[in-house]
Amino acid sequence: MSFQAIRLPRRFSGSTRVLPGFGLSMGISVLFISLVLLLPMVGLFGQLAHLSLAEYWAIITDPRVVASYTTTIGAAGVAALINAVFGLLLAWVLVRYEFSGKRLVDALMDLPFALPTAVAGITLATLYAKSGWAGGLLDFFGIKVAYTWVGIALAMAFTSIPFVVRTVQPVLEDMPAEIDEAAVSLGASDGVAFRRVILPHLWPALVTGTGLAFVRSLGEFGAVIFIAGNAPYETEITALMIFVKLQEYDFAGASAIASVVLFVSLALLLAINIWQGRFVRRLHGGKG
Amino acid sequence: MSIRLENIGKHFGDTRALEPVNLDIHEGELVGLLGPSGSGKTTLLRIIAGLENPDRTGTRTPARILFGQRDVTHVHVRDRRIGFVFQHYALFRHMSVFDNVAFGLTVMPKRSRPSRSEIRARVFRLLEMVKLEHLAERYPAQLSGGQQQRVSLARALAVEPDVLLLDEPFGALDAKVRQDLRRWLRHLHEELNFTSVFVTHDQEEALELSDRVVVMSDGRIEQIDTPETLYRAPQNRFVFEFLGDVNHLEGQVHDGVLTCGDARLAVDLPDGAEDLLLRPHEVCLAEQAEADCHLPVTVTAVSPVGAEVRVELEADWLASPWLATVRHADFERLELHRGRRLFAHPRQWHRFADEKADFLKPHAA
Numbered sequence: 001m002s003f004q005a006i007r008l009p010r011r012f013s014g015s016t017r018v019l020p021g022f023g024l025s026m027g028i029s030v031l032f033i034s035l036v037l038l039l040p041m042v043g044l045f046g047q048l049a050h051l052s053l054a055e056y057w058a059i060i061t062d063p064r065v066v067a068s069y070t071t072t073i074g075a076a077g078v079a080a081l082i083n084a085v086f087g088l089l090l091a092w093v094l095v096r097y098e099f100s101g102k103r104l105v106d107a108l109m110d111l112p113f114a115l116p117t118a119v120a121g122i123t124l125a126t127l128y129a130k131s132g133w134a135g136g137l138l139d140f141f142g143i144k145v146a147y148t149w150v151g152i153a154l155a156m157a158f159t160s161i162p163f164v165v166r167t168v169q170p171v172l173e174d175m176p177a178e179i180d181e182a183a184v185s186l187g188a189s190d191g192v193a194f195r196r197v198i199l200p201h202l203w204p205a206l207v208t209g210t211g212l213a214f215v216r217s218l219g220e221f222g223a224v225i226f227i228a229g230n231a232p233y234e235t236e237i238t239a240l241m242i243f244v245k246l247q248e249y250d251f252a253g254a255s256a257i258a259s260v261v262l263f264v265s266l267a268l269l270l271a272i273n274i275w276q277g278r279f280v281r282r283l284h285g286g287k288g
Numbered sequence: 289m290s291i292r293l294e295n296i297g298k299h300f301g302d303t304r305a306l307e308p309v310n311l312d313i314h315e316g317e318l319v320g321l322l323g324p325s326g327s328g329k330t331t332l333l334r335i336i337a338g339l340e341n342p343d344r345t346g347t348r349t350p351a352r353i354l355f356g357q358r359d360v361t362h363v364h365v366r367d368r369r370i371g372f373v374f375q376h377y378a379l380f381r382h383m384s385v386f387d388n389v390a391f392g393l394t395v396m397p398k399r400s401r402p403s404r405s406e407i408r409a410r411v412f413r414l415l416e417m418v419k420l421e422h423l424a425e426r427y428p429a430q431l432s433g434g435q436q437q438r439v440s441l442a443r444a445l446a447v448e449p450d451v452l453l454l455d456e457p458f459g460a461l462d463a464k465v466r467q468d469l470r471r472w473l474r475h476l477h478e479e480l481n482f483t484s485v486f487v488t489h490d491q492e493e494a495l496e497l498s499d500r501v502v503v504m505s506d507g508r509i510e511q512i513d514t515p516e517t518l519y520r521a522p523q524n525r526f527v528f529e530f531l532g533d534v535n536h537l538e539g540q541v542h543d544g545v546l547t548c549g550d551a552r553l554a555v556d557l558p559d560g561a562e563d564l565l566l567r568p569h570e571v572c573l574a575e576q577a578e579a580d581c582h583l584p585v586t587v588t589a590v591s592p593v594g595a596e597v598r599v600e601l602e603a604d605w606l607a608s609p610w611l612a613t614v615r616h617a618d619f620e621r622l623e624l625h626r627g628r629r630l631f632a633h634p635r636q637w638h639r640f641a642d643e644k645a646d647f648l649k650p651h652a653a
Contacts, residue, residue, distance in 0.1 A: 178378035181339055185365050185372040186392035186447055196395070200382040 044262070047255035059256040067233040068241045069260075075149050075237070076217035079156035084210040087164025088202070094165070095172040109165045112158055117222030124155050125226040147229025152237060155223040160213035167209035168202055175201050204276045211272040215265045289450035289483050290315045292354040296342045298331050305331045306507045308343075308351075315356075316481045318474075320494035323504035324530070329487045330455055332504070336485060337372050337453050338365035355450050371444030375456040377436040379428040385439050386424040389414055392447035414442040417476070434465040441473075445480075454486035458493065470497055491531050495519065503527050525640035528565060535571060535610040537564040537583075537637070549605030553634070554580035564637045571612035572633040573599070573622055583632040585610065590624055592616070599624060601632065 048056065059065070094106055112120065128135040128145040135146055145151045179201070183193035199206075221239040229235045238261055245254035290313060297308035306328040313319050321329040334340040335353070338360070342351040353361045360368050380388050389411045393402055402410065415421040418438040428436055437457060444452060457473075458466040474497055477484060488494050494501045495515040503510045503518065503526075511523045522528040539548030541562050546553045555562070577584070588609065589600035597619040601610040610632070614624070622630065 176376065176378065178374045178376065179380065181365075182372065182374060182378040182443075183380075183391070183395075185337065185339070185370060186395065186443065187366045188391070188395040189366070192395050196391075197380055200380075203382075 041262070044255050044258060047252050048259060050252040051256060055252075056256050059253050060260050064232055064236070065238070065241050065257060068236045068238045071149055071152065071235060072218060072238045075152040076156055076214050076220075078153040079160060079217050080210050080214035082153070082157050083161050083164045083213045084206060087161055087209060087213070088168055088206060090161075091165050091168040091172055095169060109162055112160070113162050117159055117220065118226070120158055121155060121223040121226035124151070124158065124223065128154070128227060146227050147231070147235060149235060151227040151229070152224050152235060155227050156217035156220050159220055159223045160216045163212040163216060164206070164209035167205045167212065171202055171205040204279045208272055208276055211268060215268055218261060218265060289356045290354075291336065291451060291483060291485070292352075293332075293336070294352040294354075295349045296332065296335055296351050296353065298328070298335060298340065299343055304507055306335075309509050311502065311509070311512070313483060313485060315483055317499045318477050318484045318486075318497060320498035320501045321485065321487045321504060322489070322491060322494040322501050322530075324489060326506075327504040328507040329489075329502075329504050333453055333455055333485060333487045336451070337370050338363065338368045339372070369447070369450045371447065371449035371452045373437070373440050373444050373452070373454040373457050375459045377428070377433075377440045377460075379436055379440055379443075381428050383427075384424065385415070385420065385426050385428070385431070386411055388428065388439055389442045389446050391443060410446065411442075414446055417445075418442045432465075433461050434469055437461065437469065445482075450483070452482050452484040454484065456487050456489070459488070459490075466493075473497065495531070503530065505530070525565070528638060528640065533568050533611050535566040535568065535612075536607065537566065537634075538562070538607065539605075549603075550582075550584065551603070551605040552582040557639075562639065564634075564639055566610075566634050566637050568598070568611045568613045569596075570635045570637065571601075571610060572635055573612060573614060573618065573624075573630045574633055575622065575630060577631045578633070581631075581633050583634075585630055585632050587624055587626055587628040587630065590619075590626065592619065597624065601630075 051059070090109065094102065094109075125146055126132050128138070128151055130136060130139050130144075130146070132146075138145055143150075145154060175198070179197060180193060183197040184190075188196070219239055221237075221243070224237055225240060228237060228240070230240060238257060242254045242257050242261075245251075245257065291311075292313075293309065293311040295308045295310065296306065297304075298306040309332070311332075321332060323329045331340060335342050342353070342361075344351065351361060352359060355368070380391065383391070390407050393407045393410065396402075401407075412421055412424070415424055418441060420435060420438055420442070423431065423435065428439065431439065437460075441454075441457075458469055461469065470493060486497070495518070498515060500512060500514055501518055502512050505526050511518060511527045513521075518527065519531055522531060528534065537546070537548065537551075537553070539546045539551070539553075539562060541547075541555060541557050541559050543559070544554060544556060546555045546557070546562055546564070555564075573585075583603075585601040585603045585606075587599055588602045591598040596613040597616060599612045599614060601612060612632070614622075622628070
């Protein structure tokens with residue numbers, strides 16, 4: 001018997017894929033992306049078509065709106081930095097140490113995602129207002145939180161902390177303890193080992209997490225609005241400006257401001273992705 | 289630098305990983321810790337390194353680790369002056385090969401740190417030694433496993449450690465690379481003469497590389513000896529069985545004859561149950577039985593690759609098949625093939641009755 005006698009059925013001719021269902025699953029995915037992500041964005045740009053370039057420029061450079069950019073970006077930046085530090089610490093504690101109640105703390109990390117942002121906002125506002133017990137205590141030391149940008153940053157930090165914890169945590173879990181031990185066995189102090197060996201390993205995840213937290217904070221509305229006080233030129237955030245325009249049925253104006261937030265967010269996400277891609281390629285053996 | 293361990297034991301929670309052991313390693317010696325997984329060999333190595341702490345026993349003799357005259361029992365790993373090579377290399381992935389090797393030098397306190405140019409010279413000297421100077425600018429992920437392990441070794445040697453400790457250094461590499469690296473490490477050791485301890489579960493590796501081998505099982509040291517002594521005069525059944533292939537002959541001795549089914553062997557032993565052990569090279573094959581030795585077997589597999597022919601033997605009276613190695617000349621003379629019926633003759637056999645080697649020749653052979 002020769003091997004030539006065996007002939008495979010040509011039933012699969014024309015398709016070289018082994019995994020089934022590519023056409024169907026890809027089609028549904030594209031449809032979903034179009035409906036849920038792309039369509040609203042197209043709608044947004046459709047609204048912008050009602051404006052001339054000069055009008056558009058006038059709306060987005062209105063002094064009150066510009067003041068809101070400063071407040072939003074400043075508070076979101078502070079919130080992101082706070083989260084970078086404490087998010088890293090929380091992830092570190094959750095991965096590296098064993099303690100009772102660890103599972104509970106781990107579950108608590110997702111609370112800001114699960115809790116309606118408005119509920120968080122009201123809670124924070126009542127807690128930190130002069131009449132609230134935390135606000136009262138801080139007021140005694142002359143620190144005002146509610147109705148200032150500190151309160152805004154606080155609310156933003158609250159809603160975006162899971163981004164940092166949940167991006168750093170898996171990377172830290174994957175990092176073998178040997179790396180740490182190798183650094184120490186070579187004579188590195190704990191601080192040096194952390195700065196030169198551990199942090200660079202976590203760096204891509206930390207930057208991504210912080211970046212996501214920052215972008216999330218830029219658009220945060222529900223949690224911030226109750227604690228912000230919303231004083232024009234002082235504690236108004238950009239999301240509120242959009243809301244105000246909508247209240248005045250100025251859809252085009254609202255879309256104009258929204259487009260600025262959208263561009264900034266997209267640009268940031270893109271930048272993070274490109275940077276991270278480069279960094280990761282180096283770790284996995286590409287030229288870098 | 290010599291190493292002296294006194295009363296070193298270790299518990300993880302309620303599990304005992306290591307019974308209190310004593311061990312002396314001479315200066316310049318290359319010692320292998322050999323044992324199956326879970327035998328405590330890695331724990332012992334990590335305790336020498338300072339990556340684990342020995343139990344603080346409540347007994348009168350406290351645990352002590354001495355490097356030369358220096359008591360390092362309570363010295364932190366970073367101040368112990370050891371080099372540690374990990375099984376999975378543990379290289380810093382974000383640093384180039386050069387920076388990896390230089391790491392130990394660049395983290396030295398400012399007073400004792402060599403100058404930039406001196407570090408550079410030293411790193412390149414090490415890279416030359418491990419034959420990787422042309423890859424200094426590469427990142428670990430761009431290297432093969434064998435190259436990564438050499439970088440890891442150069443990194444450990446850069447700080448000029450008193451002792452070099454290696455945890456299954458070749459365990460993650462394929463057979464050919466492992467062989468090369470083994471020879472290379474042996475040469476490096478002869479050249480630099482550092483005191484070195486390595487862990488392995490591969491008996492061949494341990495016997496080939498070490499000046500002395502420490503055989504461990506179940507958290508205990510079974511025997512410490514040179515490879516030759518270990519192989520020729522194992523102290524107990526575990527060491528004998530762990531150091532190579534073993535054939536068992538179990539049966540009842542009555543009036544100087546061991547019987548097992550239709551197998552008979554004249555032995556000079558008192559009456560009772562016996563379990564005799566034979567190495568594959570101690571089994572001879574013949575077409576005829578003899579008066580004092582009747583061990584009928586059937587050939588079930590033949591592997592004629594290598595210096596000797598490996599033959600698998602089965603019989604009704606055998607619980608598990610025997611392995612015999614015969615010379616190619618005998619292989620041709622006996623016309624060995626699967627299904628061939630022959631008789632086995634033990635050239636010699638071993639017996640471990642009371643944890644002491646009993647080394648006997650069959651009395652009529």
